[in-house]
Amino acid sequence: MADSKIKYYPVDNGDMSLILLQDDTSILVDCNIRQSSIGSNDSKIYDVKKDLLYSIKKRDSNPFVDVFVLTHGDCDHCRGFKSNFYQGDPTKYSAEDRKENKILIDEMWFSPMIAEEHTNDDEDAYQQEAERRIELHRKKSADRDKTGNRIKIIGYDGNKDYKDIDHLRATPGTVVDEFNGKKQTTFSVFIHAPFKEHLASAEKDKNSTSIVFQARFKNASYDSKYACLAMFGGDSDHYSWEIILEKTKRYKNDKKEQALDWDIFLAPHHCSWSFFNDRPQADNPEPKANSLEVLDYKRTGGKIIASCKKILDEKPNPPHYEAKEEYVKKLDKAADFLNTAVYPKESELKPIEFTVTSGGPTLSPTSKVGSAIGSAGGLGAASTVVKQG
Structure with missing residues (x-):
């Protein structure tokens, strides 16, 4: 049986990760x-679709992902x-769809927030496909639980009501x-957000209602x-992380579930200052104590991934150079901060890929950066994140 892997794709200021x-x-x-x-033949523009098709399985010659998680609709x-990605009845997937390499989605993860904020065609398409699947459940269709029709509400x-299909829902504090x-039996997800407080707010913001897990x-x-704990937070801001921290500790899931610990932390909102405080950074230069405490849950040798452009001390931002500086302060060494626009090689972009080993998540050979990290490594060894006891 192969080892589990995590890929963080170089997609400029954006997110795309494959587990x-x-x-x-x-x-x-x-x-x-x-x-x-x-x-593209440009070594500085990575063909993520090609890599995705290579990495995932096919069923009857049709490419598919088991689960698609959209953290929010930006x-x-x-x-x-x-x-x-293919949208519609999976039994109607055609030869033309196959020719275009349309990727089937066996199970969608859907946040109700997406149903309330429509700002782009791709978000609308995701919403419409989710509603198609939800309608199958509401009508108790015999096809509702078949591959290509499955859906989980996060x-x-x-404002929109999905209470009639609560059996499909996973709320914060739930382990999936x-x-x-x-x-x-060797993988699970702890759901951290979005929260009822944000969804009920009169001033909803997509970033603050991101799925966090x-x-x-x-x-x-x-x-x-656990051999590896990896945190995914979409564009969640410091307000979200304050609630995550408070609720996780209140219900003692920081101890019972180790739900705040991390070996790999995907910097929210493309290394934006919004994780640490309100923007603009010049007006709010001090990072919030809650955000710093979240980073203190780092396990030995933990790494932070910044999925964004090359981080420079200049505008426009994000990424914020000041955010990078704060992240680096919390790491064992500066080399544990990995920017998808720079690592493993700025002149020839590739995904930052980790393999989950018994010693922790290890940077795969094509993504190897620097020497070993963590006290158990030894200089020149494989670059492994060593988990705590």
Whole structure:
């Protein structure tokens, strides 16, 4: 059985990550497939669609992902969805769809916030496909639980009501271990957000209502400790993380579930200052104590991924150079901060890829950066994040 992997794609200021489990189950978190990248020969523009097609499985020659998680509907998190992913009845997937390499989605994860804020065609397409699947459940269609029709609702409702299908819902504080109809024994997800407070707010903001979750990997079902804990937060801001911190500690899930611990932390909103305080940074230069405390849950040798442009001390931003400086302060060394626009090689972009090993998440050879990290490594060894005991 293969080791689990996590890929963070270089997509400029945007997010696109792929989780591959031991049994080849694929979980895509957001997409930012720019048309200019498809078939590009420019080494500084990575063809993420080509890599995705290579990485995922096919069923009857048709490419598919087991789960697609859209953290929120901003364009840089769902760009290319409409043209690159199949929408509609999966039994009607055609030869033309196959020719265009349309990717089937067996199970969608859907936040009710997407139903209330429509700002781009890709978000609308995701919403319409989600509503198609929801309608199958409301009508109790015999096809509602088949691959290509599955859906999971993440978080609470705002103005739109999905209470009649609560059995499909996972709320903050929930552990999910079933993906695309299959229960996993070495992988689970702890749902952190979005919260009822944000969805009910009169001033809803997509960023603050992002799906936030912790991906939890074990190497074997009988392991008592996690080999890797990876945090995904979309564009969540410091307000969201304040609630995450408070609620996780209140219900003692910081201890019972290790729900705040991390080996890999995807910097929210493309290394924006909004994780640390309000913007503009010049008017709010002090990072919030809650945000700093979240970073203190780093396990030995933890790494931070900045999915964004090359970080320079200049405008426009994000990325914010000051945010990078704050992140680096919390790491064992500066080399543990990885920017998708620079690593592994600025002149020839590739995904930053981790393999989950018994010693923790290890940077794959094509993404290897620097020497070993963590006290158990030793200089010149494989670059491994060493988990705590």
